[in-house]
Amino acid sequence: MRKVIQNSSLISPLLSVAPMIDWTDRHCRYFHRQLSPNALVYTEMITTGAIIHGDLEKLLGFHGNEHPIALQLGGSEPEDLAKSAKIGMDWGYDEINLNCGCPSERVQKGSFGACLMREPDLVADCIKAMQDAVSVPVTVKCRIGIDDSEDYPFLEAFVEKIDATGCSKFIIHARKAWLKGLSPKENREIPPLRYDIAALLKKNHPDLTIILNGGVNSLEMIDGLMPDFDGVMIGREAYQNPWYLAELEHKFFGTPLPDRFEIIEIMSDYIEERRQIAGMPIHSTTRHMLGLFNGLRGAKKWRQTLGGEAHAAASARTLFDQALSQITLDCAA
Numbered sequence: 001m002r003k004v005i006q007n008s009s010l011i012s013p014l015l016s017v018a019p020m021i022d023w024t025d026r027h028c029r030y031f032h033r034q035l036s037p038n039a040l041v042y043t044e045m046i047t048t049g050a051i052i053h054g055d056l057e058k059l060l061g062f063h064g065n066e067h068p069i070a071l072q073l074g075g076s077e078p079e080d081l082a083k084s085a086k087i088g089m090d091w092g093y094d095e096i097n098l099n100c101g102c103p104s105e106r107v108q109k110g111s112f113g114a115c116l117m118r119e120p121d122l123v124a125d126c127i128k129a130m131q132d133a134v135s136v137p138v139t140v141k142c143r144i145g146i147d148d149s150e151d152y153p154f155l156e157a158f159v160e161k162i163d164a165t166g167c168s169k170f171i172i173h174a175r176k177a178w179l180k181g182l183s184p185k186e187n188r189e190i191p192p193l194r195y196d197i198a199a200l201l202k203k204n205h206p207d208l209t210i211i212l213n214g215g216v217n218s219l220e221m222i223d224g225l226m227p228d229f230d231g232v233m234i235g236r237e238a239y240q241n242p243w244y245l246a247e248l249e250h251k252f253f254g255t256p257l258p259d260r261f262e263i264i265e266i267m268s269d270y271i272e273e274r275r276q277i278a279g280m281p282i283h284s285t286t287r288h289m290l291g292l293f294n295g296l297r298g299a300k301k302w303r304q305t306l307g308g309e310a311h312a313a314a315s316a317r318t319l320f321d322q323a324l325s326q327i328t329l330d331c332a333a
């Protein structure tokens, strides 16, 4: 097992990138880190079963430059969660998060994710067990409620139970999860966003760190939201329009906006390094970079070249050169 020094003290609540299965793998996170040096990045949800029985290098390995980084766990057995949290800490994760927001049927069958919001006592036991096993912060990501739960009192009762364990950071995806009849994708779009409910939680519990998640997709929204929350967690917009992360980094931390071409250079070196160490295909990383030029002339050409040519490219550099020359041609046309 490798020895890593934790950086939990470096975590700022202001900005984080959401855990997203199949999207926020290590390559995506390395890319996002180039756009935002300070955002807290999250892994995809990883189940306790996978961690206890699986290939840890594949599941948990990450690059040192990804710090600060949180591991999101899926599970509902205190003992397994404690074991997994400890393994995560030993791998160098700066925060361990419990998923109480995923509504997928597969996850419901395993009795974890959003359906845990019905069982605050069990969640409190899980959090306690995890806290006893690690010295890094243990946090919770949840919805504002599930199905026909009352609007605010349900959320408050859930949070207060967990607050009593000493867990003080909650990421609130500010819409309910409807556990029957909606796909996970629909569950991110159809239940209405209720920032007022998440804001009331912060107002009534000022000592808790409350991070708002869900639909925060423009710079203009931030000034209106920040008085009510300690920070924001960005999901789809960060993935589809990664430049948004650079703009948020600039807004929150004053970091100068990066140069897209320098980022491409860094990513090119990274991809070659990963190819040599682990035989990683170019596409595994470039698939996360399709949105880098979104909103600019040539963005479509960039996307098309990266999306279409990555499998055949001799090297990342050749692929990027080809994509960039297409942009130049497009801009000259």
Ligand SMILES: Cc1cc2nc3c(=O)[nH]c(=O)nc-3n(C[C@H](O)[C@H](O)[C@H](O)COP(=O)(O)O)c2cc1C
Pocket: 018, 019, 020, 021, 022, 023, 044, 045, 072, 099, 101, 102, 141, 173, 188, 213, 214, 215, 216, 233, 234, 235, 236, 237
């Ligand atoms: C492809 C995809 C996968 C997701 N996987 C997870 C996950 O593993 N764990 C989790 O807590 N939320 C997951 N989510 C939900 C996001 O973390 C986030 O809560 C949601 O997208 C709302 O934020 P947004 O409007 O900024 O995208 C996923 C979302 C997407 C789009």
